[in-house]
Amino acid sequence: MTSSLSSLNASESSAPTSPAPSSIHGGPSSSSKVDRLRPQDRRSGPSGYRFSTTCATVDDPNHKDQYGASSTPIYMSATFKGLPGAEFDYSRSGNPTRSMLQHHLCQLQNCRYSFAVSSGMACLDVITRVLKPGERIIAGDDLYGGTNRLLTYLATHGGIQTDHVDTTDAEKVEQMLQTRATEHSLGQCGPIKMVLLETPTNPLLKICDLERCARAAKLYAPDAIVVVDNTMMSPYLMRPLELGVDVVYDSGTKYLSGHHDLMAGVIACDREDVGQQIAFTVNSIGNALTPMDSFLLLRGIKTLAVRMDRQQSTALLVASYLTSLGFKVNYPGLASHPGKEIHDAQASGPGAVLSFETGDKELSEGIVGATRLWGISVSFGCVNSLISMPCLMSHASIDPKVRAARRLPEDLIRLCVGIEDSRDLIEDLESALLKAGAIRRRRSSIPDGTLVSPSGIITSDQSISKLVDGMDKNKIETRGGDDEDGRLTKRPPLPASSLVVSAPGKVILFGEHAVVHGVTAIAASVALRCYAHVQPRDDDKVSITLPDLGIEHAWSIDSLPWGKVKTNDVATPAESLDEELHKAIETSVGNIVADDTARSHAASVAFLYLYMTLADRSSPNRGQSFVIRSALPIGAGLGSSAALSTCLASSLLYTHGHLPLPTADSSVAPASQTLINAYAFLSEKVMHGNPSGVDNSVATHGGALAFTRPNAARNALVKSEMASLKSSFGSVRFLLTDTKVPRDTKTLVAGVGARLKADPAGVGKTLDEIQHISDRAKDIFLSQQPAGSGEKGREAKLEGLSKLIVENHELLQTLGVSHESLEVVRRTTAERGLATKLTGAGGGGCAVTLLPDEMPKADVESLRAALEKNGFKCYETEVGGGGVAVLLDQSRNEESKEWFGKLPGSELASRLDGTAWSTA
Ligand SMILES: Nc1ncnc2c1ncn2[C@@H]1O[C@H](COP(=O)(O)OP(=O)(O)O)[C@@H](O)[C@H]1O
Ligand SMILES: C[C@@](O)(CCOP(=O)(O)O)CC(=O)O
Structure with a gap:
């Protein structure tokens, strides 16, 4: 030694750790709530x-x-x-x-x-x-x-x-x-x-x-x-x-x-x-x-944080699953936990340990002994899931009398959740509960057509959310229960069963229509969004309610053309529509709602297409109700259909367990965004025939993008290219004017396609010119301001954009997609020296006007008044906010169903936007 x-002497000991105290306290103060x-x-x-x-x-x-x-x-x-x-x-x-x-x-x-x-x-x-x-x-x-x-x-x-x-x-x-x-x-x-x-x-x-x-x-x-x-x-x-x-x-x-x-x-x-x-x-x-x-x-x-995120999200599923079966579950992630408020204020997650009571010590021993994947072991925190009975194991050293005095139930089972696939964990637990006789199947109430494997165990390809949702009513009752209906019908809020998602609309600044044919478009998200609320239905129907259109459709699930659905791997979405399935859905939607309006028909067909592609028909939890709301004007060129498609794709992917729900501290993962975007694109194809994919890409990813679709004649791309545009000169003010003139993207896009076919050289030249405009616009957005140019540099850039706006609108006119109402907006703004172009499909819908930095509020108001005199509606907007978002607060999800379909769109938006979302 x-x-x-x-x-x-303590002060001489070298045991304390090495960093100097001052270097550790680099972080923010600890006192802020x-x-x-x-x-x-x-x-x-x-x-x-x-x-x-x-x-x-x-x-x-x-x-x-x-x-x-x-x-x-x-x-x-x-x-x-x-x-x-x-x-x-x-x-x-x-x-x-x-x-x-x-x-x-x-x-x-x-x-x-x-x-x-x-x-x-x-x-x-x-x-x-x-x-x-x-x-x-x-x-x-x-x-x-x-x-x-x-x-x-x-x-x-x-x-x-x-x-x-x-x-x-x-x-x-x-x-x-x-x-x-x-x-x-x-x-x-x-x-x-x-x-x-x-x-x-x-x-x-x-x-x-x-x-x-x-x-x-x-x-x-x-x-x-x-x-x-x-x-x-x-x-x-x-x-x-x-x-x-x-x-x-x-x-x-x-x-x-x-x-x-x-x-x-x-x-x-x-x-x-x-x-x-x-x-x-x-x-x-x-x-x-x-x-x-x-x-x-x-x-x-x-790897502490990644492990804990995964373990915690599975623990929440397991806790919800056990609660849905009627067990008393102790877990601070459950809304019913008495200490949840205090816990949430001092910690940032419920962790991955939970315990539950069965009411019978021997029964608990039977359950613990019957698990295969859950290791019987003391301790916790491991990547492998563990199951134990504290009274026999970790707490056995406490005198039974003391245990009783401290109200530690002898039958208590503790679960320490690891990183395995949550479906395997719940299946194994369910199998153990069945084997031990803690639960049994209620065969008589399995709905017709529901497939249950011969072993009685739910097959592993079923999603956990469906598995969890369906346990109580359809398959299982707790031990000792008779076949009394409704015994377990009161379900607790389940994490993936009721969900609110949202996605933004978009504004195309340059390149609409041309983008369908391989030209680059410059587009950005807007602050107005579409929202979807999903909850389970227990009448074996699937429904979509569109309060903005005053429409509600419900379909008996068995009446849908399931025979046309091809088995698909959800993780590898098809690039093109399955026309056979599409046609079959068109027919059945047409049959069921003969007096449907074109708008709600399109939304319903797209919805059913995604539902049938992403939901599992054999699941007992296939019944779902979707309510869609939009704070965006519908059919006005601001991408309401893409925002709707993104909401449908994301809510289906999440509630059917194809994607893990984001945790409180995470954003929607890039891989999740990619999958959501792919299915949103399919929905857009149902609605618009040949969309470019720019709208759904902006609705999913958010921000500002230069988007180019592959087109053999114009570029060498094999998949759509999305370059994020971070403007080097700060935000730009835009005024959006909705002319309220209805039009249909599908028809307008098809119209431009027909012109190109009829006059490939002439229209091709127009497309080249639009490409040139987008390229210049991209350069303006990305170029660094010359040092020392200050206001002047910014002014020059905005002037450059204004010129491009004027040019782009003229080219769109030649493509036949403007409208007299849009020309009124253009003239009214031009009189004030402002540049305006149509945005989106045109034919009515919206125009976008660039507002100079220095334009006084009063002038904007007078412009707005001049435009609105024509029956138009104006929005001054910021562009470039977040993409698809998932509402994280489960109780908010539950509570919002009361007013989701009733409040005016803008009020609904302001209520929901103030809460905790995980956003792309
Ligand atoms: N909130 C909504 N409720 C019902 N349908 C909607 C909603 N939002 C969008 N849609 C669907 O999207 C269509 C509008 O798409 P489109 O013509 O491309 O205009 P936009 O530029 O707004 O996307 C509607 O006709 C309807 O089918
Ligand atoms: C005209 C187009 O470029 C944009 C469509 O915009 P909207 O549907 O009008 O929001 C078509 C497309 O890109 O799919």
Whole structure:
């Protein structure tokens, strides 16, 4: 042992982690409520990355590897040579691999001290050594068995007593603190020196209000340290230090490592006095983490956020599935959880552990024993899913009488969800529930035509959302239930069964019509959107309600022409329409709603085409009701059909489990966008015959795009090219004028196609000229402003765009797609020196006018009045917002059905736009 270690003075110990305190506190302040709600969005550490980036980026500028190794080397060395004072001398006190891990943990938890020790229990051992005999602890009554065992040991061997209270009731914690403080002041007991909290509790998943308990501790026992076991959440979902807590520990064996291939514990602390004390203890007792395990833990942490996202979203499905069967489920992700509000305020996700009761201990044993995929094991946080009975396993060390007193049900089953396919997990669980007799099929009520595999197990190609939705009513009842109908008919809100999505309309600035024939179009999303609300129907019908057109259609699902549907792999969408299916749907829609208007007919056929392509006929959950609303003017050239198509495609893909729902902190994934866009394009083809795909691409991806479709005569593309246009000169003001003159995109597009066929050279030349316009416009958008050109540079660019607008409109006139109403707009604006062109298919519909930066509001208003005098409607709009979006708030999804179909479009939009969406 080297001389620096022979002294066990805390201040000389090299156990604390390496970064200088100042470098860790690079992140934003911890006091803001908003910050706290979304810790994964917070930037931390000197590099200022967000959480998942920091997870994957292991870097300590003060400890660069001599060879530039990409992965932290494992320093398998007990000793390090050198004179006293060197940074490392003996691995118990400090080891470079462990130092790197501890540095990384400091970055993730935004704290100054981090310690990696041999297990989660070792953490508690180290932390409780701060206490002296006679001092007291307040802890929860729903604790992990190991924690309980150590606290009992401290009481019998160390004279440190613990008061167990229900820490999920902050008032009880406050009362206990007050009582003990009074007793201590009267000399009746020792001081409270530690308050030990855990939330959600294990295994009952009850919620403790950390901030309130920490505040109470500071009030009644200012010398006590507030300690939180954060293993259930991991630093990704919760960072208790930011809630007023002094010390946090995690069993690193769980989510941090994620693979159940090591044992570790990590302690985080930001208080210097406590940090130094812990450093002293770790060094003294020698339980610091080995270099090999430090390496493994560091590796595991890199994927913490992605693992947790996946595990958590599956846990929500499993919890909903079990709830739908009638089991009492404990999971803070469920709207019914009593502590949800507090949990949501202090953590940013419900985690991936849940528990449920069956009502019978033997039955629970039967279920646990019958699972195959769910491993029977203690612990959690692993990539593999685990099932256990806490009373027989993780909590067996607690006296049964104590367990009973703490209301820990003997039949409780704990599920720790891993990263496997959620369908396999639910199928395996269902099979175990059936085998154990916890549920059984209600064969008599399976609807005609519903296919159930001979084994009685739902086949794996069925989507989880359908599986989950249909469990209760159609197939299964809980044990002991008779065939009483309606016994389980009250279903809880299910994550994927009711959903709200939205997509924006678009404005084509240059290149409409020509884009159909391979010319580049410049288009951008607008702030007006279409919205779709989906919920299950239990009458075996599928329906579409179009309140904007005053239409509702419902079809008995069996009456649809299913014989024409070809088996398809949803992940590889067809590029062209299946004309046979299209025709068959046209016929049946025509038959069913003979008095249909052309508009609702088109929307209905497109809807059924996508429904029949994406829904599974054999699913018991095939019944669905769709309500579509648009804040966009319909049929005016602003892409209402593409926004509708994108809403239909996304809602069907999500509710039928073809796409994972985005999580609270994620946007609609690029791969999801691609699939949504492909199906939206098919719907557009149903509605418009030969669309270019620009509208649905903008509705799906959002932003501003230069879009070019493959066309052998014009370009060498094999698939549509989309170049994102980020204007180098800020936003541009546009006025959209809806002439309210109805027109039909399909007919107008076909008309231009016919002209091209009749006069390939003449129309071809027009197309070349439009291509040239789009190219110039693209250059203007993308070109950097010459240095020092300032306002002048911007003015020149806007002038350039105005010229192109005028030219493009003239060319569209020659293609025969203008209309007198559009010419009125053009003239009215030209009188004021403004450039206007039609946008979209023309023939009526909308015109777009470029507004100069300096145009006063009053002038815009007078222009608007002049235009609206003709019966037109004007919108001043921004362009380039987000694409397809999914409403994340499940309760909002449920609640909105009350007013979704009733409110005026603009009011509906303002109600929905203010809520939490995940957007492309
Ligand atoms: N909210 C809606 N309700 C019903 N149908 C709609 C809605 N939005 C769009 N549509 C469908 O889209 C068609 C309009 O498409 P289109 O003529 O291309 O004009 P736009 O430029 O608005 O997309 C309508 O005729 C109708 O079939
Ligand atoms: C005319 C066209 O270029 C745009 C159609 O726009 P809208 O349907 O009028 O919104 C056709 C297309 O690109 O598919």
